[in-house]
Amino acid sequence: MDIQVTSLDGKDAGSLTLKDDIFGLEPRTDILHRMVRYQLLKAMRGTHDVKHRSEGSRTGKKFVKQKGSGGARHGDRKAPQFRGGGRAFGPTPRSHAIDLPKKVRALALKHALSAKAQAGELSIVDTLATKEAKTAALRAQFGKLEWSSALIIDGTELDKNFALAARNIPQIDVLPIEGINVADILRRNRLVLTKAAVEALEARFA
Numbered sequence: 001m002d003i004q005v006t007s008l009d010g011k012d013a014g015s016l017t018l019k020d021d022i023f024g025l026e027p028r029t030d031i032l033h034r035m036v037r038y039q040l041l042k043a044m045r046g047t048h049d050v051k052h053r054s055e056g057s058r059t060g061k062k063f064v065k066q067k068g069s070g071g072a073r074h075g076d077r078k079a080p081q082f083r084g085g086g087r088a089f090g091p092t093p094r095s096h097a098i099d100l101p102k103k104v105r106a107l108a109l110k111h112a113l114s115a116k117a118q119a120g121e122l123s124i125v126d127t128l129a130t131k132e133a134k135t136a137a138l139r140a141q142f143g144k145l146e147w148s149s150a151l152i153i154d155g156t157e158l159d160k161n162f163a164l165a166a167r168n169i170p171q172i173d174v175l176p177i178e179g180i181n182v183a184d185i186l187r188r189n190r191l192v193l194t195k196a197a198v199e200a201l202e203a204r205f206a
Contacts (some may be wrong), residue, residue, distance in 0.1 A: 001117070005124045005195065010144050013126040016198065018056070018117070022205055027029050027115035034100060035108035044096040053086030070131040110205065112182045114189040123147075123192045128154050128174075133164035142169065149189040152203030153180050 001024055005013040018024070056078040063075055080088035116122040123145070130138060142148070149171040156161075158176055166174045173184060177200040186193055193201075 003117075003122065003124050005126055006145075007126055008128065008130075008141050008145075010141075016124055016166045016195065018198065019202055019205075020125045020200060022110050023113050023117040023122070025109045025110055025114040027118060031104065031108050031111050032182060033188065034117070035105060035112075036186065037174040038098055038100040038105070039181060039183045043098040046094050046096050048091040049089035049093050050087040052090060052092075053080065053088075056084070058084055106205070108182050109180070109185075113191070113201070116185060121190050123150075123190060124198065125192060125194055127159075127196075128152065128162050128194055129159040130165055133161040135165045135168050138162070138165040139169055142172065147172070147190055147192065150192050151175070151184050151188040151190070152192040153177055153197045154194045155200060 001018050001020060002015050003018055005016050007013045043135075058077045060076045060078065063077060064071070066073055070141055078085050084133055113122075142150070150173070152166070152172065152174045153176070154174070155177055158174060163174050166172050171188065173188065177182070177197050180197075
């Protein structure tokens with residue numbers, strides 16, 4: 001498929017042919033859902049914790065006779081049914097990450113790229129470089145291009161001035177090609193790739 005290439009000034013910079021096996025697939029929501037769930041669960045810290053019965057600071061002495069009290073048989077005050085006792089079946093630090101085959105992860109990225117291309121939410125620019133790190137000037141350029149919510153992907157290295165100018169603009173994410181991921185692609189309304197990013201993607205899936 002052919003797509004028009006523009007510059008940051010909104011001028012025509014030619015066209016580019018995208019590979020159909022990367023940008024021309026029929027998006028499958030089940031694969032995208034599996035990948036987003038994989039990313040979100042892997043990002044969870046899993047540091048939630050409560051004190052269980054063995055971690056309490058209350059006495060471990062049996063506080064009532066086994067028989068003759070007229071009540072239930074109890075051991076110590078650290079049991080979950082007592083105030084100040086340990087929590088029963090409470091959360092403990094653990095990893096929430098799940099497994100997902102590498103081939104499925106690669107396929108999910110292709111489907112995310114294809115979904116943006118099919119929806120007309122994919123833009124290709126020649127380069128991402130600015131002479132000065134001016135946020136106001138870059139925001140004005142984004143306004144002309146109608147990039148109010150966008151994920152911008154460049155090659156292996158980002159232009160320093162562009163990255164500094166863009167980092168304070170809300171709903172604008174700028175990443176090198178190594179950081180491209182399905183969750184960020186779907187979170188923003190528009191995906192912006194440079195020619196270098198497209199070449200890196202095609203080389204990655206070759």
